[in-house]
Amino acid sequence: MNVLVCGGAGYIGAHMAKILFEKGFKVTVFDNLSTGHRDAVKWGDFVQGDLLDQTCLTELFLSNKFTAVMHFSAKSLVGESIANPDIYYMNNVVGTLNLLDAMRKQGINKFVFSSSAAVYGNPVTPLPAKPLPAKPLPVKPLIDESQSLKPINPYGKTKLIVENMLHDYAQAYGLCSVSLRYFNAAGADPDGLIGESHNPETHLIPNILKSVLRSSDRLKVFGNNYETPDGTCIRDYIHVNDLCLAHLKALEFMKTNAGSHFFNLGNQKGFSILEIIRASENVVGKKIPFEYSAPRSGDPPTLVADSSKAKEKLNWEPKHTDLEDIIQTAWNWHLKIG
Numbered sequence: 001m002n003v004l005v006c007g008g009a010g011y012i013g014a015h016m017a018k019i020l021f022e023k024g025f026k027v028t029v030f031d032n033l034s035t036g037h038r039d040a041v042k043w044g045d046f047v048q049g050d051l052l053d054q055t056c057l058t059e060l061f062l063s064n065k066f067t068a069v070m071h072f073s074a075k076s077l078v079g080e081s082i083a084n085p086d087i088y089y090m091n092n093v094v095g096t097l098n099l100l101d102a103m104r105k106q107g108i109n110k111f112v113f114s115s116s117a118a119v120y121g122n123p124v125t126p127l128p129a130k131p132l133p134a135k136p137l138p139v140k141p142l143i144d145e146s147q148s149l150k151p152i153n154p155y156g157k158t159k160l161i162v163e164n165m166l167h168d169y170a171q172a173y174g175l176c177s178v179s180l181r182y183f184n185a186a187g188a189d190p191d192g193l194i195g196e197s198h199n200p201e202t203h204l205i206p207n208i209l210k211s212v213l214r215s216s217d218r219l220k221v222f223g224n225n226y227e228t229p230d231g232t233c234i235r236d237y238i239h240v241n242d243l244c245l246a247h248l249k250a251l252e253f254m255k256t257n258a259g260s261h262f263f264n265l266g267n268q269k270g271f272s273i274l275e276i277i278r279a280s281e282n283v284v285g286k287k288i289p290f291e292y293s294a295p296r297s298g299d300p301p302t303l304v305a306d307s308s309k310a311k312e313k314l315n316w317e318p319k320h321t322d323l324e325d326i327i328q329t330a331w332n333w334h335l336k337i338g
């Protein structure tokens with residue numbers, strides 16, 4: 001099976017290329033290297049190109065016989081998407097449209113899409129129908145796929161537009177697709193050959209670990225007045241290799257399931273920023289200083305997945321369920337890159 005990995009020089013895409021290669025798939029990475037890294041492409045063939053360049057895409061599809069496409073290429077910073085929505089609609093929506101049309105011309109009809117928890121926006125807690133029970137309710141219910149789709153930033157909106165496109169392409173052209181709604185990707189491949197490296201880095205765990213390595217990169221906690229037990233945002237951190245595993249399961253699933261499908265991918269456990277800092281202190285073996293700063297715009301207070309649909313239908317089970325184990329894999333990578 002010959003798989004095209006768009007965005008395979010990025011954090012999650014590079015992990016995917018490695019796993020596919022190790023499982024015996026033929027792999028081609030297509031990436032414009034705008035945020036990805038050439039040295040993260042170590043498995044399979046590499047083609048440098050841009051999804052906005054239709055000539056390049058046509059050539060790519062004419063010179064290869066792909067059986068499926070995995071699409072990780074996207075701009076993915078919430079704050080940047082609020083400041084520059086044009087870049088987001090162009091890259092994430094127009095770029096994907098170009099990719100789908102290039103696939104269609106060659107009759108390739110299997111597509112795995114990197115969607116996001118950002119499609120849910122700020123999920124609301126439904127009011128209990130009955131009087132409140134004596135025991136306190138959990139902080140927020142887990143988010144399953146029946147939650148309404150109301151993205152609160154352009155990044156999330158672009159992901160939802162693509163999911164809708166996939167639905168329409170299934171109806172009209174028979175495209176078979178799986179959209180995987182990632183919660184917070186974290187960690188690094190235990191082999192230590194690849195990991196998370198963004199410039200600038202905006203994600204919590206890498207920023208915590210960088211602050212340990214360089215005291216000048218002091219950690220900032222964005223907001224401590226959210227409606228959560230300790231006032232900081234709660235997220236569901238899922239190991240990058242577990243996300244990749246779900247993509248393999250999606251390839252299997254599409255062998256027997258036509259149409260467009262979507263699944264949440266998370267560990268079903270929420271951790272506040274302060275809990276992540278504490279767990280990181282246990283991993284690195286020292287206290288991690290931080291300061292509070294203003295909340296970041298577009299950040300929902302709580303996002304925790306109910307992933308039972310993926311477990312049931314894709315037969316997916318995350319392997320890294322221990323938070324400190326996930327952080328440890330990231331720490332090993334950060335120690336290596338310095």
Ligand code: UFG
Pocket residue numbers: 076078116117118155156183184185202203204205207208219220221222223233234235273296299300303
């Ligand atoms: N945070 C800090 N300090 C930092 C970095 C992050 O306090 O230095 C906070 C954020 O404000 C947020 C939490 O830590 O409350 C997690 O932030 P990340 O940037 O690590 O992750 P996000 O939850 O913002 O982003 C993730 C995905 C996005 C997706 C988004 C949905 O990475 O792709 O969830 O809201 F869009």
